[in-house]
Amino acid sequence: MPDPIHQFDLHxxxxxxxxxxxxxxxxxxxxxxxxxxxxxxxxxxxMRSRGLVPGRLQSVAEITHDFIxxxxxxxxxxxxxxxxxxxxxxxxxxxVGNMLGMIPGGFTVTSHIIVTAALAALVFVMVLVVGFxxxxxxxxxxxxxxxxxxxxxxxxxxxxxxxxxxxxxSHSVRLFANMLxxxxxxxxxxxxxxxxxGAGSFAVLAPLPLLMAIAITALEVLVAFLQAYVFTxxxxxYLNDALHxxxx
Amino acid sequence: MSxxxxxxxxxxxxxxxxxxxxxxxxxxxxxxRLGKVRSHRKADMDEDADAEMRGRGMAYGMRMAAELVxxxxxxxxxxxxxxxxxxxxxWLFLLFFLLGFAAGVLxxxxxxxxxxxxxxxxxxxxxxxxxxxxxx
Numbered sequence: 001m002p003d004p005i006h007q008f009d010l011h012x013x014x015x016x017x018x019x020x021x022x023x024x025x026x027x028x029x030x031x032x033x034x035x036x037x038x039x040x041x042x043x044x045x046x047m048r049s050r051g052l053v054p055g056r057l058q059s060v061a062e063i064t065h066d067f068i069x070x071x072x073x074x075x076x077x078x079x080x081x082x083x084x085x086x087x088x089x090x091x092x093x094x095x096v097g098n099m100l101g102m103i104p105g106g107f108t109v110t111s112h113i114i115v116t117a118a119l120a121a122l123v124f125v126m127v128l129v130v131g132f133x134x135x136x137x138x139x140x141x142x143x144x145x146x147x148x149x150x151x152x153x154x155x156x157x158x159x160x161x162x163x164x165x166x167x168x169x170s171h172s173v174r175l176f177a178n179m180l181x182x183x184x185x186x187x188x189x190x191x192x193x194x195x196x197x198g199a200g201s202f203a204v205l206a207p208l209p210l211l212m213a214i215a216i217t218a219l220e221v222l223v224a225f226l227q228a229y230v231f232t233x234x235x236x237x238y239l240n241d242a243l244h245x246x247x248x
Numbered sequence: 249m250s251x252x253x254x255x256x257x258x259x260x261x262x263x264x265x266x267x268x269x270x271x272x273x274x275x276x277x278x279x280x281r282l283g284k285v286r287s288h289r290k291a292d293m294d295e296d297a298d299a300e301m302r303g304r305g306m307a308y309g310m311r312m313a314a315e316l317v318x319x320x321x322x323x324x325x326x327x328x329x330x331x332x333x334x335x336x337x338x339w340l341f342l343l344f345f346l347l348g349f350a351a352g353v354l355x356x357x358x359x360x361x362x363x364x365x366x367x368x369x370x371x372x373x374x375x376x377x378x379x380x381x382x383x384x
Contacts, residue, residue, distance in 0.1 A: 155347075162323050162344070163351035170318035170355070174311060226307045237362070 004187035008111055008180070028115070031100055031107045038100070039092040064092075068232065075236040076243055083239050086126070090119065091232040098179065098224035102217070110227075111179040113172060120172035123235050131242035142245040171234055178227045182220045189213040308363055315355035323348015 014025035046057035054062055068088045072080050094110060101108025109115050131139035143160040144153065192209035196202050263271065327344025331337040 159347055159351045159354060162326065162348050163319055163354050165326070166315070166319035166322040166348070166351060166355065169322055170311075170314040173318060174314040177314070178307075178310060223307070226304065230307055230311060 004184045004191065007107070007183060007187060010112075027107050028109055028112060031097070031109050032115075035093055035097045035100055035109065039096045043092075071233060072236055075233070076240045080236070080240065080243060083236075087232060087235055087239075090123070090235055091228055094119070094175065094231055095225065095228035098228055099221075101179065101183065102221060102224060108179050108183055110175055111183055113176040116172040116176040117168070119175075119231070120168040123171065123238055124168040127238050127242040130239070131245060134243065135245055139242070139245045142241055146246070167234075167238060171231070171238075175227050175231050178223055182216070182223055186213060186216055186220060189216060308359075312356050312359060315359050316352040319352035319355050320345065320348040323351060 010026045010028055012024035012026055013030055016023045016025060042057075043061055046061035049055065049058065051058060065088070068091055069081070069084060072084050072087055076083065097109045100106050101111065131142070135141075142164065143157045145156060145160065148156050189209045189212050193206050193213065196206040196209065323344045323346075324341065326348075327341035330340045330344070334340065
């Protein structure tokens with residue numbers, strides 16, 4: 001049976017050691033670099049003509065821009081557009097990373113929790129920094145819901161703090177778990193095909209898991225987009241709390 | 249229609265009653281056919297929207313589960329580390345575990361409210377399939 005976990009193995013392409021730390025350039029790093037280069041190259045190439053009437057590639061780039069811009073405006077209002085570059089970069093990185101992982105033999109960078117945790121931590125720290133910089137101590141109103149009597153306030157605030165701290169956890173685990181589970185499922189069904197083919201007369205059953213693998217591939221493409229979308233929507237929502245801590 | 253030169257004639261622009269009846273019959277036939285095409289297309293679109301909603305539903309379901317579990321884990325970790333620092337094992341762990349559960353329920357309720365708003369903004373497709381008394 002082919003090992004379904006093998007696809008997530010890291011191996012060093014360019015071993016590096018910096019002051020006792022292993023900072024080797026791995027296949028994961030290579031795919032992250034490819035993600036960044038690919039999305040940058042695509043956007044730059046698509047917008048090269050800057051036509052008033054967009055061509056095919058340019059309209060794809062413009063649709064992507066409008067999609068994220070609408071999302072940012074909807075959740076944070078006009079002032080939220082300051083965060084547009086950040087949100088757009090997050091979306092492009094996750095979406096292109098997920099899609100590169102869909103290529104057979106590719107590596108899915110978002111299937112490692114350290115990558116998604118780093119992204120979620122980036123958003124979390126950003127919310128804290130922006131929240132305190134913009135609202136000062138008023139940012140702490142986030143933990144004081146309106147209309148709560150003073151005698152349960154400590155308890156409610158404690159729960160709110162835990163709820164706030166749980167955000168980066170659910171934010172990162174969701175993306176990671178979806179990508180990991182999807183790719184393992186794909187690999188397992190692919191493995192069934194190979195095993196059945198090698199099992200004598202049972203080979204007639206081999207098309208069944210193959211059909212399943214094809215269906216799951218289609219589903220995975222949808223999941224790759226949806227999870228990038230969900231991650232981005234949540235990023236917008238959390239940033240909105242930094243801008244307007246009073247209203248949930 | 250008649251050709252433009254005699255359209256301006258005094259009586260020739262008026263269709264006869266027979267012509268008019270024919271015209272009405274054709275209109276009603278066209279209306280029927282349009283209605284059929286429209287209902288087919290609507291069913292197709294509903295099906296597409298339904299499949300999309302199912303995909304989204306799956307994503308939202310996962311999101312709910314993650315919201316609940318994450319808060320419980322965070323609460324547990326906070327309690328466990330406080331116990332470790334203060335040497336009061338296992339009391340703070342138990343307390344924060346429960347607080348984490350409360351925070352998880354809070355997270356799920358907030359996520360649910362947000363989803364309701366989103367669906368309502370998009371035409372309330374999933375909201376309609378819920379009983380009224382379940383709405384926040």
